[in-house]
Structures are given as C-alpha cells and as structure tokens.
Amino acid sequence: MSTATTTSLYDRLGRHEGITRITRTLIANHLANPLVNARYGASDMDKVEQRVVEFFCAGAGGPETYTGKDMLGTHKGMNINEQEFVTVVDDAMAALETHSIDPATRNEVLAILWSLKGGVVRV
Ligand code: HEM
Secondary structure, eight states: OTTTTTTTTHHHTTHHHHHOOOHHHHHHHHOOOOOTTGGGGTHHHHHHHHHHHHHHHHHHHHHOOSSSSHHHHHHHOOOOOHHHHHHHHHHHHHHHHHHHOHEEEEHHHHHHHTTTTGTTOOO
C-alpha cells in the first residue's frame, strides 16, 4: 500500500496533469489577488504558466525540464517584498487545497517554496 511518505511528491501532486491544474488555479489566485495582481500585468501569462508547470514538475521530481530562468534571474530588479512573497505562498497553499492535496504534502511544498525566498525577495 502506498502512503504519503512512500510516494514521490510528483505522484502525490498528480504528476504533469495534476500539477498543470494546480498551476492554473495558482495563477488565477494571483490574478484575483489585489496584493500581487499588478505584478503580472505586463507578462505573457501563457508562457509564465508553462514555465511554472515545468518548474513545479521538475522540483517535485518529475521528468520535465525547466526551460525558464533561475529564481534570482527571474525576480531580480522587481524589488519584491516579504508581504508579496507570503501572499504568493498563500495563493499556492490555497491552490493545493482546492485540488484536495493532503496537509503533509502541502507542508512539503511550503518548505520548498520557503527555501526559495532568498532568490525572490528584495533581489
Ligand atoms: C517561492 C516563490 C516563487 C516562485 C517559486 C516563483 C517562480 C516563478 C517562475 C518559475 C516564473 C517563470 C520564470 C520564467 O518564465 O523564466 C516566475 C515568473 C514571475 N514571477 Fe515568480 N515566483 C515566486 C514568487 C514571486 C513573487 C512573490 C512575485 C511578486 C509578487 C513574483 C512575480 C513574478 C512575475 C511578475 C513573473 C513573470 C515574469 C515575466 O513576465 O517574465 N514571483 N516566477
């Protein structure tokens, strides 16, 4: 029997299809969120979605290759603050809940996102 601790993160998130659904909800959450939506006003959101799916899949242990820039290269010069970072992480947690991802798996994603803070905030 497989459990949350023996199944890969990629599998628990629903592999490519599940991660694509989660990413679409995440981006919809950002665009509906007045704390961050203006940040995405000038972006090609289809491209951002594609890159975020790749990033998420590769980071969860999937076979996808991430073709975007690294976190520092992506966010450098945006002067993103701590509140915006927490907002984006909250939107991600809400997207995982929307897709019924279990709490232990949500915490695992939370820890990974938090570990990326240094390449995103005030860079
Ligand atoms: C751990 C948190 C975050 C992760 C993992 C993350 C990840 C990413 C990824 C993978 C991309 C696509 C990069 C590419 O196309 O090469 C991206 C783009 C972007 N991110 Fe983040 N991000 C995070 C936090 C934030 C925050 C807090 C903001 C500001 C509110 C932000 C604003 C943006 C914007 C505006 C773009 C689009 C840039 C463009 O148009 O090319 N991100 N992010």
